[in-house]
Amino acid sequence: MPQQVEWSTHSFDMADSSSRFVQRIVSDIPDVQLNGDESYRLQVSAESVVLEATTETGLFRGQQTIKQLVYEKNGKRYLKGCTIVDWPAFAIRGFMQDVGRNFQSMEMLKEQIDVMAAYKLNIFHFHVTENPGWRLESKIYPQLNSAESMTRQKGKFYTQEDFNELVEYCRERKITLIPEFDIPGHSAAFRKAMGFEAMNDPRVQPVLIDLLDELCSLAPAEVMPYIHLGTDEVWHSNEEPSPTLLPALLERVTQHHGRELIVWRPGQKIEGDSVSITQLWSSGGQPKPGYRYIDCRLNYLNHLDPLSGIAQLYFERINGAAHGDSLRLGGILCCWNDNNVNDEYDILKQNPVYPGILTYSETSWTGQKRDIGENYLAKLPEKGSELLNEFSAFEDRMIQHRDKYFAGKPFPYVKQTKMEWKVLGPMANGGNVDAAFPVEDELQETYLVDTVIYNWRGPFYGGTIHLSHFFGYPSYFPKEEGTYYACTQIWSPKEQTVGTWIGFHDWSRSGGRRGGPFPQNGEWHNTHPKVWLNGELLAAPKWNQPGLASNTEEIPFADENYFFRRPHSIHLKKGWNEVLLKIPVKKDTWKRMFTFVPVQEDNGTMREVEGLKFSAEIK
Known part of the structure; x- marks a missing residue:
């Protein structure tokens, strides 16, 4: 707005x-x-x-x-x-793609840049190097682009002509491209190509200075004013830099080439640094007193479910302030699809990129005027509250744009503020996730189980509900193991068969299949949840890759999460329909969440099913 x-x-x-x-x-x-x-x-x-x-x-x-x-x-x-x-509330309003891990074609990058431009984002952060590959051509060290140095999309890189074309494509759309060479961590491809055992090898420094000189020769400072040098996640001894490396690169970027230097925080400390811009990531990323900074702490699309994640982006207060200033520069929305992919476009299908860009474009342009802390990063505000009404109005705007401008593009979002749930639990089960409780026999207001009285809580609002959040944001329940139940009533104006997004404890597209092994056929999740509609048990999907181990980063995702697999078909009778979910939670269940959302497909775009009403009342 x-x-x-x-x-x-x-x-x-x-x-x-x-x-x-x-x-x-x-x-x-x-x-x-x-x-x-x-x-x-x-x-x-x-x-x-x-x-x-x-x-x-x-x-x-x-x-x-x-x-x-x-x-x-x-x-x-x-x-x-x-x-x-x-006018914009923040000077920096950006979007980042990691093309080091997974190469993306120029056509695909331009598609995203066009969307950025249409929604007034002004920074494209181009994360061009990673462990799987150094993706920008070097004419000085062509071995960096050899297939032998890469572990994914081998031999895929951007020529210097491609890079110049991309810089100009951004410039024409009033977007500044920020290239990132992520060193000294994330440098496996660099070390392999150059034959360096470790980043403290004395030969590393002159090579990286050559590469920075070559990079800066591709565009003048007034067109490409920022250079990003990573410095994050130096976790292994062979990634530790020599004491002179980062200070020398800082001097080269800022003094010799007249550019601004950006580094991640947390990251390696650079001795003598008083000028760099810090880009904050993770909850541990706190601003350095007196330093300019860019905020990226809460907006990693690869961790976000499209429904709860969009609400998180909407209620995030970028830089912890209503607007920017001389130190609070703004924020960059990040897509770190760490896992390998079958097809480059899966990155847009398996992460909520386009609804994320629309949400972040509005919040970074207008700013979050009120300080609401972390209260609504994992749950929606109360029904009837001004905040929920504001978010509902935003939803309406986003859906209008989805229908008008994103036909044929992945846009996994439907209106969710009218959906409501009641939740009961956690019920103790002695570690037996298959234990059945009286809830499965009949819905009633109260249950007495082993001398403990259980009452339904709620209503809670949204298509995805976080029972407790994986990053610790305030949610509805403490982080306890046991069995939860959730129920809602769906009123249909007619008897009909509709699609439904159904999911439990979603997997991030990061760090393998974080949260445990993938379920076998016949299961919705490895924790053994169940779904009933009008008393009938719904069969789980037949998975493309059942039973995969959790640490399988090189096996691409296929249908693991609800929003990039075919919606589950359910049959609604005319009038009220009862939905009951059983949601076991183990001690090591990372994402304690569930999703149940009726949807209809229209030429590849998911839309709301017309005429449905929702109630959490126990009928």
Whole structure:
């Protein structure tokens, strides 16, 4: 949403509009509070469209808003009448792809950059080196791009011409490309190609200086002002750098080439560093006092479920503030698909990339005005609250964009704020996940089991419910093992067969199949959950890869999570339908969560099933 907007009942007819469409550079836009170089003012009336900005970038941002205001009526195209004064809350609003682990074609990268541009993101973080491959061509050290040095997509890399094309493609869309050479950790391909046993080899430093010189020769500082050098996750002795390596690279980037240096935090300390920008990752990433920083702590798409993850991105307060300042630069949304993939496009199918970009584009542009802490990073606000109403309105906007602009693209999100659940448990089972409790026989308000009284809690809202969150955000239940039950009622206006997203304890696309081995056929999950609809047990899917061990990073995901496998078919009767889920949780269950969402497929896009109503009332 724009920062300041007044809607008008008068629309602009776009038929013969050339003479009445004005865009111009002005010296100032009153009321703009921050980041004026990207601000704009737009006035749409029945008579004219006037777009003003202080820079070409501002005009470009306003043009994206104009595209979103177009609608059709009776075969004619109109612009919604409005007066908008708009500016971004944060100077850095970015998206990162890891092409070191999994190479992505230029076509696929451009598709994502086009979406970024349409939603006013301004940074493309290009993580171009990793353990599986050094993906940017070096003419000085061509062995870096040899198939023999790589472990995935062997021999796949970007030529320097590709890189220049990508930098220019971003620049034309008012996006700055930040290249990252991730060293001294994540350097297996580099060491293998160069024949170095360890990163403290004295030959490493001159080679990396050569590579930085070569990188900086590809684009001038005014076009590519940032260089990222990683420095994170140095966990092995052969990754430890010599004492002079990082200070020398810092000097080369900042003094010799006149660029800004970015490093991850947590990461290696650089002696004498007083100028770098720190990019925060993980809960342990805290800003260095007095240093500029970029926030990436809560937004790794490879860990996020599309439903609860979108809510997390919406309620995250980037930099812990309503807007940026001289130190709080903004944030970058990250896609770390650590695991190998069968097809490059699986990265977009198996991670909520496009709904994530839309969500992050809004929150990084407008900022989260209130300090709500971590209260809603793993659960939705209470029904009737202002926060839930705001999120529901955001959902409506995102769904409109999904239907209008993302046909044929993976966009795993449907409206979920009307779904509600009650949850009971955890019931003690002595470690026996197959133990049955009276809940399975009949739904009632209270149960007495082994002298313990159990009552339903809720209602809880959403299509995905976190019982307790894997990163410790406030959720509904303490981290205890036992058996939970969840129930809801779905009202259908007619008897019908619909698709359904059903999932338990989802797997991250990171670190193998984190959370334990994959289930055998006949099971929904390795914890043995069950699903009943109107008292009938639903059979689990037949998996493509049943029984895989948890540490299988090189075997690509196929159908493990609900949002990238075919929806489960269920039959709803006319009127109310009872859904009961059994959700055993073991001590080592990492993602303690469940999903049950009716969906309908429309030319590859998942949409809401029309006419359904939801109630958590025990009937």
